Every structure is written in C-alpha cells, then in structure tokens.
Amino acid sequence: xxxxxEFIINGQNMQFTVDSNQTLLEVIxxxxxxxxxxxxxxxxxxxxxxxxxxxxxxxxxxxxxxxxAGAEIIxxxxxxxxxxxxxxxxxxxxxxxxxCGYCAPGMLISAKALxxxxxxxxxxxxxxxxxxxxxxxxxxxxxxxxIQVASRARR
Amino acid sequence: MNAFDYIRPQSLEEAGRYLTSHAHVKLLGGGNTxxxxxxxxxxxxxxxxxVKHLPGLSDVRYHHNQGxxxxxxxxxxxxxxGLEIRRHYPLLHQTxxxxxxPQVRNRATIGGTLAWASSVSELAAPMxxxxxxxxxWSPRGKRTIPLSEFYxxxxxxxxxxxxxxxxxxxxxxxxxxxxxxxRQTVRHxxxxxxxxxxxLAIRKQQALTHWRIAVLGVDDRPKRIPEAEELLQGAxxxxxxxxxxxxxxxxxxxxxxxxxxxxxxxxxxQSLLRHGIMEVIQHLQGSRS
Ligand SMILES: Cc1cc2nc3c(=O)[nH]c(=O)nc-3n(C[C@H](O)[C@H](O)[C@H](O)COP(=O)(O)OP(=O)(O)OC[C@H]3O[C@@H](n4cnc5c(N)ncnc54)[C@H](O)[C@@H]3O)c2cc1C
Numbered sequence: 278x279x280x281x282x283e284f285i286i287n288g289q290n291m292q293f294t295v296d297s298n299q300t301l302l303e304v305i306x307x308x309x310x311x312x313x314x315x316x317x318x319x320x321x322x323x324x325x326x327x328x329x330x331x332x333x334x335x336x337x338x339x340x341x342x343x344x345x346a347g348a349e350i351i352x353x354x355x356x357x358x359x360x361x362x363x364x365x366x367x368x369x370x371x372x373x374x375x376x377c378g379y380c381a382p383g384m385l386i387s388a389k390a391l392x393x394x395x396x397x398x399x400x401x402x403x404x405x406x407x408x409x410x411x412x413x414x415x416x417x418x419x420x421x422x423x424i425q426v427a428s429r430a431r432r
Numbered sequence: 433m434n435a436f437d438y439i440r441p442q443s444l445e446e447a448g449r450y451l452t453s454h455a456h457v458k459l460l461g462g463g464n465t466x467x468x469x470x471x472x473x474x475x476x477x478x479x480x481x482x483v484k485h486l487p488g489l490s491d492v493r494y495h496h497n498q499g500x501x502x503x504x505x506x507x508x509x510x511x512x513x514g515l516e517i518r519r520h521y522p523l524l525h526q527t528x529x530x531x532x533x534p535q536v537r538n539r540a541t542i543g544g545t546l547a548w549a550s551s552v553s554e555l556a557a558p559m560x561x562x563x564x565x566x567x568x569w570s571p572r573g574k575r576t577i578p579l580s581e582f583y584x585x586x587x588x589x590x591x592x593x594x595x596x597x598x599x600x601x602x603x604x605x606x607x608x609x610x611x612x613x614x615r616q617t618v619r620h621x622x623x624x625x626x627x628x629x630x631x632l633a634i635r636k637q638q639a640l641t642h643w644r645i646a647v648l649g650v651d652d653r654p655k656r657i658p659e660a661e662e663l664l665q666g667a668x669x670x671x672x673x674x675x676x677x678x679x680x681x682x683x684x685x686x687x688x689x690x691x692x693x694x695x696x697x698x699x700x701x702q703s704l705l706r707h708g709i710m711e712v713i714q715h716l717q718g719s720r721s
Pocket of ligand 1 (some may be wrong): 460
C-alpha cells in the first residue's frame with residue numbers, strides 16, 4: 278500500500294510517497310540522501326540510526342515510514358547551524374569522541390536529546406542516555422568526555 | 433520486510449472492522465517486538481493496525497481514591513519520567529527507568545509491552561505487584577482481565593485475536609509502601625535476563641502488610657507467588673523469610689538458556705529475592721510512622 282505523507286525534516290517540509298513496509302531509516306537515507314543515520318543491527322539494539330522524532334530519540338530502523346506522517350524529525354545533519362557545527366559536534370572532534378565514526382551520528386543525537394532535558398548532566402546520566410548506542414571501537418570514555426565538555430561549555 | 437498494509441484507524445470501531453474482516457491483522461504499538469518479528473519472518477500480517485493514535489489511548493489519569501488509569505498507547509518513557517508515577521507507584525517508576533534504552537522507551541507502549549508476554553518482560557513485575565487490570569475492547573464487547581490472569585504461559589496472553597487493550601488500571605495504593613526491583617542480566621540494557629524480582633510491602637502501624645513478590649525469567653510467564661507473600665504478612669522473622677524463599681523455589685520452573693543454566697537461575701533468583709525482602713523490611717521498619 279502507498280501512502281502520501283508529509284513531514285518536517287531538519288526544518289524542511291517534505292512530501293513523499295512511501296510503502297507500508299518501508300522503514301523511516303530507508304526513506305531518510307535512500308530517498309532523501311541523508312546518510313548520517315546509519316544502518317547497524319536493524320533490530321533496535323545499536324542506536325546507529327538514532328534520530329529525533331518529535332523531540333525524542335528513536336531508532337529510525339524500528340519506525341515504519343508511514344508512521345512519520347506529520348512528525349518533526351531531526352537527523353545529525355540538522356544539528357549544525359549554517360556552517361557552524363553544533364557544540365557537541367565540535368567537542369566530539371576536539372576530544373576524540375569519534376573513532377571509526379559509525380556510531381557517532383547516533384551518539385550525537387542521543388547526546389542532543391539529553392542536553393535538551395538536562396543542561397549539566399552527571400557522568401551517570403550521560404551513561405544512561407547512551408545505553409541504546411553501541412560503539413564497537415569502545416570509545417565510550419572519550420564520547421562521554423566530549424559530551425561533558427560540550428555541556429559545560431554551553432552558555 | 434514482507435509486504436503488508438499499514439493502516440491508522442480513527443476509532444475502535446474502525447479497527448474492529450479490520451479485525452473482523454481479515455485473518456492476519458496485527459496491532460502496532462511501538463513496534464519493538466512486532467517489527468522485529470516481521471523482519472525475522474516470524475510473523476507475516478496482511479494488515480498492521482497502528483492503534484497508538486486512537487482517541488483516549490494516550491490518556492493518563494490519577495485520582496487518590498480511584499488510582500491510576502493508563503491508556504494503552506502511553507509510552508514507557510512516561511512511566512520513567514511522569515511525576516504522578518514516581519510519587520504514587522515508585523516501583524513502576526523504578527522498573528521503567530531501567531527498562532531497555534531511551535530509544536525503546538520513547539516508542540514502546542504500555543499495551544504492546546503487556547501483550548509481549550515473555551517471561552522476562554520487565555514491566556510485568558511492577559504491574560503485577562500493583563494489581564493492574566487490563567481493560568480490553570473487541571467488536572464483541574468489553575471485558576477486564578486482571579494481570580494475574582493475563583499471562584497464560586509460553587509467551588501467550590488471555591487476549592483473543594480481535595481484542596485491543598485500551599487501558600490499564602492500577603488501584604490506589606496506600607502511601608508508606610516500599611518496593612524494590614532487582615535484576616541480574618548479562619547485558620547492561622536489561623537484555624539476556626537471568627532472573628529478576630519485584631518486592632513490595634506496606635507498613636501499617638508496626639505490621640508489614642500487602643506483601644507482593646513477582647518473579648521474572650524463572651517460569652513460563654511473569655508471575656506472583658501469593659503463598660510466599662502470605663508467609664511474610666505481619667513482621668516476618670528470619671525463619672519466615674527463609675520459608676518464603678523455599679516456597680518460591682517450589683513454585684518456579686526455570687529453563688536452561690544459552691547464557692544461564694536453570695539451576696543457576698534458581699540461585700540468582702533466591703539471592704535477589706532475599707536481598708529484596710530484607711531491603712523492604714529494613715526500610716519500612718526503619719521509617720517512623
Ligand atoms: C533493543 C531492545 C531492547 C529491549 N530491552 C528490553 C529490556 O531490557 N527489558 C524488557 O523488559 N524488554 C526489553 N525489550 C522489549 C520491549 O520492551 C518490547 O519490545 C516493547 O516494550 C513492546 O512494546 P511495543 O509498544 O513496542 O509493542 P509492539 O511491538 O508494537 O507490539 C507487541 C505485541 O503487542 C500487540 N499489541 C500492541 N498494542 C496492543 C494493544 N493495545 N492491545 C493488544 N495488543 C497489542 C502487537 O500486536 C504485538 O503482538 C527490548 C526491545 C528491544 C527492541
């Protein structure tokens with residue numbers, strides 16, 4: 278079954294025709310060409326495909342495309358403003374939060390969701406917020422540090 | 433994924449028409465179990481009915497006499513963060529906070545989670561302790577199912593294939609309760625559970641009453657052990673606690689899994705439960721009335 282859907286992604290209004298059994302991740306990557314969100318496990322475990330869905334972090338591989346009708350979605354591409362990287366992105370670069378980089382978009386999205394609730398999270402809160410994001414390089418220590426520094430630096 | 437038609441019904445009646453006219457219809461909540469099953473080829477519905485947007489299913493209402501009414505489409509994240517939950521049903525709050533990940537909690541619904549009748553379904557533990565009742569609608573009528581009768585074993589529920597959980601009701605619980613949720617899992621996010629327990633009691637003058645013990649991962653369903661709860665009424669002695677623990681061992685039937693043998697699951701459960709009961713006793717007896 279085809280669905281005409283409309284949603285807002287990274288601030289832009291989009292109209293699309295999607296199939297019932299397409300995932301939101303497929304649409305974001307293959308139709309829109311926004312390849313920041315990654316295919317990982319495709320079972321909701323690794324968090325590489327994390328996006329903000331109406332302000333909340335979800336795994337885009339576990340959302341059906343037609344469910345996104347009317348939603349507001351932010352991917353890692355939507356974090357930067359104009360040419361200015363988001364403070365979290367800068368901090369990931371400065372503090373080596375990116376090793377192979379595959380998990381980074383998902384990590385950034387989870388971190389962004391955390392910072393919009395809690396401006397100065399404790400290490401434990403950061404760890405809890407990242408429970409759904411796996412890093413196979415094991416760069417967790419630097420990822421946590423990157424988030425901590427970014428949260429302190431925020432105005 | 434196999435082909436199916438995604439449909440977002442506007443009313444229960446509309447949902448009911450699909451349930452009646454088609455044989456392979458599945459309800460969609462947060463999709464954490466359903467989409468996984470479809471991806472793995474374990475289920476191949478013709479129609480996926482998204483029931484999250486049905487009117488009233490996202491309502492949360494608390495009343496100090498009537499208790500808590502939770503719509504079936506309310507997200508687990510609300511249980512982890514909602515103030516009324518934290519204050520009046522702390523064990524529910526405590527369990528939900530640890531359940532899976534933010535990504536899962538932001539999508540998973542109460543209806544879909546209860547209908548996922550795995551013996552390791554963590555939400556079941558506090559819900560059983562608080563005497564939750566499922567309110568169910570079908571084109572044939574409405575009925576209520578106490579959660580204690582909802583799980584019928586081997587991952588199945590008492591729901592008929594055309595029934596939709598519309599909400600869950602938790603009766604008002606006296607204050608001065610204390611509850612503990614303890615789990616032993618291989619993974620930090622709660623997956624690969626060896627065993628888990630929820631323990632709850634209420635302090636009335638000097639006595640500890642309303643004991644609740646719910647166990648996960650050690651039987652073919654999440655369940656309470658009422659005979660053991662009975663033994664703890666009053667102010668249980670160490671002997672009575674040990675008797676209750678022994679009784680629980682008689683009532684469980686753990687299975688071997690690749691990461692834990694059945695006898696190990698028994699030992700782990702025993703230890704979690706002893707710890708849980710002692711913590712509840714210490715906390716409630718230590719608090720001033
Ligand atoms: C990565 C990952 C990690 C997880 N970790 C944990 C964990 O640590 N602890 C834990 O306990 N669980 C865990 N889970 C399981 C998770 O909690 C459940 O998959 C989820 O809560 C199910 O809810 P849902 O709304 O997503 O259900 P869905 O997948 O949408 O539905 C599940 C079932 O319920 C039926 N259903 C949906 N809504 C209704 C309704 N209103 N009435 C009747 N039937 C309905 C569906 O048809 C389906 O059969 C994990 C899952 C994933 C993917």
